[in-house]
Amino acid sequence: LPARLPHAAEAPSATQAPPAADAPHTVAVLVHDGLIPFELGIPFRIFGTARTSDGRPLYEVLLCAPDGPRPVPTDAGFTVDVPHGPEVLERAGTVVIPAAHGARPEFDEGRLSPATAAALARVRPGARLVSICTGAFFLAAAGLLDGLPATTHWAHADHLRRLHPDVLVQPDVLCVDNGSVLTSAGVAAGLDVCLHLVRRDHGAAVANDVARRTVVPPHREGGQAQFIRRPVPAGGLPSTAAARAWALDRLDRPLALRELAARESMSVRTFTRRFREEMGVSPGQWLTQQRVERTRHLLETTDLTVDRIAELTGFGTAASLRQRLRETLGVSPSAYRRTFRFTKN
DNA sequence: CCGCAGGGCCGCCAGT
DNA sequence: CCACTGGCGGCCCTGC
Numbered sequence: 001l002p003a004r005l006p007h008a009a010e011a012p013s014a015t016q017a018p019p020a021a022d023a024p025h026t027v028a029v030l031v032h033d034g035l036i037p038f039e040l041g042i043p044f045r046i047f048g049t050a051r052t053s054d055g056r057p058l059y060e061v062l063l064c065a066p067d068g069p070r071p072v073p074t075d076a077g078f079t080v081d082v083p084h085g086p087e088v089l090e091r092a093g094t095v096v097i098p099a100a101h102g103a104r105p106e107f108d109e110g111r112l113s114p115a116t117a118a119a120l121a122r123v124r125p126g127a128r129l130v131s132i133c134t135g136a137f138f139l140a141a142a143g144l145l146d147g148l149p150a151t152t153h154w155a156h157a158d159h160l161r162r163l164h165p166d167v168l169v170q171p172d173v174l175c176v177d178n179g180s181v182l183t184s185a186g187v188a189a190g191l192d193v194c195l196h197l198v199r200r201d202h203g204a205a206v207a208n209d210v211a212r213r214t215v216v217p218p219h220r221e222g223g224q225a226q227f228i229r230r231p232v233p234a235g236g237l238p239s240t241a242a243a244r245a246w247a248l249d250r251l252d253r254p255l256a257l258r259e260l261a262a263r264e265s266m267s268v269r270t271f272t273r274r275f276r277e278e279m280g281v282s283p284g285q286w287l288t289q290q291r292v293e294r295t296r297h298l299l300e301t302t303d304l305t306v307d308r309i310a311e312l313t314g315f316g317t318a319a320s321l322r323q324r325l326r327e328t329l330g331v332s333p334s335a336y337r338r339t340f341r342f343t344k345n
Numbered sequence: 346c347c348g349c350a351g352g353g354c355c356g357c358c359a360g361t
Numbered sequence: 362c363c364a365c366t367g368g369c370g371g372c373c374c375t376g377c
Contacts, residue, residue, distance in 0.1 A: 257353065267367045272354065284353055284374095320375090 024060040025201070028092035030119065031065055031082060034102035037074045039132050039190050043096045046194035050202065050210050058202060062088045066119035075101040086119035094197065095123055098190065099133035099153070106141040107134060110163035117142070130182045130197070132190035139181060140164045148178050153186035191216055200339075204300040240264055240275045244286075251290060251314045257283055291315055292328050299337040306333045 027047045031040065040063075047059035065072055068085035089095060105111050112120070120142055123129070131139050136152035137160060139145050146166040151157070157171035170176055175184045175193045177200075184193035195216070199207035211217065243263040247255050260283060261271035275283045294313045298304055306318045315321035325333055 268353090269355090269367045269369095270365085273366090276355090282354060317376095 024057050025093045026088070026091050027059050027061045027094045027096060028084075028088050029061065029063050029096045029098065030086075030089065031063065031072055031080070031098060032100035032104065032116070033073050034075050034100045034104075035072060035080070036099050036101065036133070036187065037076050037078075037080070039098035039187055040074075040080065042098075042132065042188075042190040043194055045214055046191065046198060046210055047094075049213060050198050050206055052206075058198075058206070062092070064088045064119075066113075066115040086122050089119060089122045089127075090124060092124065092127055094128045094130060096130045096132065096194075097135035097138050098131075099135050099187075104137075106137045107159075110137070110141050112138070112141045126180065128180050128182065128197070130184070130193055132184050132193065133186045136160060136183045137163070139183065140167050144181050145183070148181065149176050150178075150181075150183040151176050151185050151189075152183065155186070203339075240271065240278055243271070247287065248290060251287075251294060252312050253314060254316075255287060255314070287314075288324055289328075292324055295321060295325060295333070296329075296336070299333055309333070 027043060029040065029043050044061050044063075048057075048061045050058040052058060062084050063080070063082050064084035064086060065082045066086055069083050071079040072082045073079050100107075105113050106116065116138060120138075129139055129144060131152070133153045134156050136145070136150055137156075140150070140160060140163065145164065147168070149168040149170050150160075151170045151173050152160050154171050157169050160167065161169040173185065174189045175196055176182065177193075177196065182193055182197070184190055191214075195207050195211055198210055240260075243260040246263050247260060257268050257272065261268045264271060264274075266274065272283060275286070279286055281289070291313045295309055295315070298309045298312065302309075304312070306321060310316060310318045310321040313321065315324065322332060325331065325336065329336060331339070
């Protein structure tokens with residue numbers, strides 16, 4: 001098992017057949033008191049707007065509560081009228097569990113409430129379980145994460161580790177894909193895991209279309225480590241933005257730290273320090289992320305050879321590209337292309 | 346498989 | 362006293 005499983009690391013599992021072409025795949029969103037409205041919106045927006053090229057919906061998204069339909073309070077002071085009970089879990093191919101704020105046995109003691117345990121028992125064998133944020137505490141309490149890498153909101157990673165020592169908690173990634181069990185980091189990382197699943201099920205073209213219409217990046221790199229420290233400082237301050245833009249323009253060339261620092265008239269030391277403060281990762285890590293992003297894009301949208309892509313993305317050699325892709329995505333270029341290259345069914 | 350050279354990264358610390 | 366800078370040195374990784 002890799003010591004550090006990066007974002008969206010696992011290759012799509014062969015056991016996960018995409019839904020039948022004509023029947024939409026049912027996604028059940030299982031909510032509890034104290035849910036975060038923003039998280040609730042994510043699966044409805046991402047799965048709910050995924051369409052085939054001729055406009056047919058690919059998913060049916062249903063909202064349910066473990067103890068039957070009822071108004072469920074959110075952490076924002078209003079309630080949500082939940083129309084379904086746990087019976088919809090029996091026909092769901094995917095079950096999404098968002099966070100729940102407030103006193104709960106799953107979060108406080110690491111055990112399932114009777115209602116939630118009964119609800120989860122109705123989930124079809126083979127269905128995918130997906131947590132957002134502290135929803136991971138439900139999966140962990142059900143024992144579904146034992147021995148597996150998993151993530152949750154960075155502020156609660158230590159707590160999860162303490163409650164469940166058998167879970168391999170990864171506090172620095174946005175999303176962990178174990179095939180049939182997926183966990184994502186805090187709140188907005190729900191976007192990443194849902195988009196990842198659409199991509200897994202239907203390819204990059206469909207997922208990118210959803211991302212474009214939702215106006216979010218098709219994939220986000222960097223991990224949640226970059227959000228743990230202070231994020232973007234106020235504008236106008238000396239920043240590394242110009243050097244980053246310059247670097248992106250000439251990503252195919254070798255880029256030395258001293259060149260980037262010179263762009264901002266900073267010493268190398270100050271530049272690296274500023275860069276980490278702003279981006280949460282070192283300049284070298286960031287460059288690699290950008291090169292991986294460009295590689296993904298070229299693998300998805302072109303038939304260029306791996307050697308050619310290595311030249312265009314600045315990896316230099318195909319060997320280096322393969323190694324980086326293996327590290328960050330866990331797959332070879334050809335496997336990635338086979339999975340995500342858009343083809344007409 | 347090894348060792349070497351060149352960078353990157355970052356704690357530390359003195360200087361402004 | 363404080364915030365910030367940038368040089369140094371040790372450690373690591375990567376390519377040859």
